Amino acid sequence: MDVCRIESGGRGQGGEGAALDGLLTGTALEVLRKRFPDSPDPAAEWRPGRPAWRSLLPELEVLDEELSSLRRRGGKVVLYGHDDADGITGIYAGRAMLARLGFRVVPIIPDRASEDYGLLPSRMDGLLESGDLLLTVDSGCSAVEGVEWALARGARVVITDHHTLNPPLPRAHGLIDPQAIGFPGTVLAGCGVLYAALAELFPSIADCPRLYTAVALGTVSDRVPLLAANRYLLERFRNVEAGDLPAGMRVIVDAWPNRKGAWCACNVRQQITSVIGKGLNSGIGRLLEMLESDDAAWCASTWQEMVASSDSRSQQMSDVLSRAMNEKDPEADAFGMVIVHLPGIPPGMGGTLASKLSRIFRRGTIVVTTRDNGTIVGEARSLGDWDMASFLTGMKNVFRSAGGHARAAGFNTDRMGWPELRRNLIARLSTVRSKPVPEPHVDLEPASLPQAQELSCLAPFGPDFPPPAVKVGGMRYMMQLGQNGPCWCITEDSGE
Numbered sequence: 205m206d207v208c209r210i211e212s213g214g215r216g217q218g219g220e221g222a223a224l225d226g227l228l229t230g231t232a233l234e235v236l237r238k239r240f241p242d243s244p245d246p247a248a249e250w251r252p253g254r255p256a257w258r259s260l261l262p263e264l265e266v267l268d269e270e271l272s273s274l275r276r277r278g279g280k281v282v283l284y285g286h287d288d289a290d291g292i293t294g295i296y297a298g299r300a301m302l303a304r305l306g307f308r309v310v311p312i313i314p315d316r317a318s319e320d321y322g323l324l325p326s327r328m329d330g331l332l333e334s335g336d337l338l339l340t341v342d343s344g345c346s347a348v349e350g351v352e353w354a355l356a357r358g359a360r361v362v363i364t365d366h367h368t369l370n371p372p373l374p375r376a377h378g379l380i381d382p383q384a385i386g387f388p389g390t391v392l393a394g395c396g397v398l399y400a401a402l403a404e405l406f407p408s409i410a411d412c413p414r415l416y417t418a419v420a421l422g423t424v425s426d427r428v429p430l431l432a433a434n435r436y437l438l439e440r441f442r443n444v445e446a447g448d449l450p451a452g453m454r455v456i457v458d459a460w461p462n463r464k465g466a467w468c469a470c471n472v473r474q475q476i477t478s479v480i481g482k483g484l485n486s487g488i489g490r491l492l493e494m495l496e497s498d499d500a501a502w503c504a505s506t507w508q509e510m511v512a513s514s515d516s517r518s519q520q521m522s523d524v525l526s527r528a529m530n531e532k533d534p535e536a537d538a539f540g541m542v543i544v545h546l547p548g549i550p551p552g553m554g555g556t557l558a559s560k561l562s563r564i565f566r567r568g569t570i571v572v573t574t575r576d577n578g579t580i581v582g583e584a585r586s587l588g589d590w591d592m593a594s595f596l597t598g599m600k601n602v603f604r605s606a607g608g609h610a611r612a613a614g615f616n617t618d619r620m621g622w623p624e625l626r627r628n629l630i631a632r633l634s635t636v637r638s639k640p641v642p643e644p645h646v647d648l649e650p651a652s653l654p655q656a657q658e659l660s661c662l663a664p665f666g667p668d669f670p671p672p673a674v675k676v677g678g679m680r681y682m683m684q685l686g687q688n689g690p691c692w693c694i695t696e697d698s699g700e
């Protein structure tokens with residue numbers, strides 16, 4: 205069954221009159237005016253129409269040209285991803301779209317347990333041949349050596365990525381990363397960048413329920429801002445009918461909390477992203493197969509296995525979490541940052557641990573562990589305005605590699621031990637003006653608490669577009685989206 209349709213240009217294309225067709229209450233519009241003070245049309249900002257992808261992404265013409273000449277010479281695409289939900293959904297979207305265009309695609313998924321970020325010659329060796337196109341998704345913008353290796357093999361190379369650009373950049377033929385242009389394209393996840401690039405070049409294959417589903421999962425999992433183009437993509441996903449999807453994707457949309465109504469990214473990450481997991485004993489290695497499968501029985505049992513193993517991982521996680529809470533660095537605390545060094549954090553767990561700590565303490569968090577070979581690896585998460593990637597990449601001589609984006613970044617180093625790295629981190633913290641502790645937002649200060657339903661229509665909520673919060677009688681209430689619908693809850697939480 206082929207459910208991809210030609211773009212009709214019809215229903216729900218834009219935010220045109222979103223407010224006018226009675227979708228938004230007066231109170232909801234008030235919130236949007238507060239959140240988008242400079243916009244002449246806050247409702248369109250909240251639910252934008254289809255973005256002009258070309259204006260958000262650089263060097264699309266290079267990809268266009270490379271695909272045309274690849275078609276002429278008959279080579280294949282080697283699609284190099286990243287072993288998290290963003291990277292895998294990006295591989296899914298890229299492979300699905302390129303296959304529809306008639307290209308042969310060989311995916312490469314790196315293995316977090318043993319491999320670093322970047323493009324590893326050992327993974328490309330034997331697959332990438334002269335005349336092939338090496339295309340990346342969610343990775344590659346710092347892969348100087350990997351790209352040199354591919355060029356020396358006679359391959360053409362186009363990088364698509366969304367991570368912060370830190371020179372030296374690889375000598376690829378094309379580098380499609382919205383960071384080169386700036387906001388609003390920078391909101392895109394890695395999967396969103398590749399989807400958008402191919403959607404712009406081949407609009408007839410862009411309007412497809414499977415692609416919207418994969419991109420929504422990658423986008424929400426990667427903690428990117430739920431703003432601009434991402435709100436368009438998530439709105440397309442909301443309109444997807446589960447019946448139009450193959451079995452594996454149906455399992456995922458069925459697990460998506462309140463997908464057709466109001467949902468919050470943190471709940472999706474808890475109920476889907478964490479269930480899939482990352483690293484050892486996780487479901488990430490089977491995600492691509494599941495997204496592509498239409499075998500209902502296999503998908504249901506695979507999902508059950510993922511749920512079971514995520515339950516045992518979360519047991520392990522709660523042990524690590526309680527150790528981490530006791531070990532956080534008091535000096536970093538004084539600067540408003542959580543820094544924890546714990547030996548023996550299992551691969552793939554550091555990021556989740558950093559996310560949990562940053563939610564618990566409501567501030568930026570860096571989790572560091574020392575691997576058996578002496579390499580120090582770190583995972584960092586942040587909230588509010590704190591840009592974790594810039595913070596880390598500003599420490600040039602400390603790391604062997606460091607990168608990521610504002611909300612999620614990572615590093616590794618073998619240049620020094622933990623005591624010296626710690627001194628460097630603290631020293632850098634002391635020079636940065638802003639504090640990694642966000643001010644809890646307040647949208648309105650009404651005389652009395654509004655009906656939560658009046659504002660839940662603004663969903664989905666997530667990074668940079670948190671659930672509405674109101675202050676009434678000196679108390680701050682934030683909307684929570686529980687199983688029984690939206691309600692107010694007294695909290696200082698950021699809602700991200």
Ligand SMILES: [Mn+2]
Nearest residue numbers: 290342394426
């Ligand atoms: Mn990513």
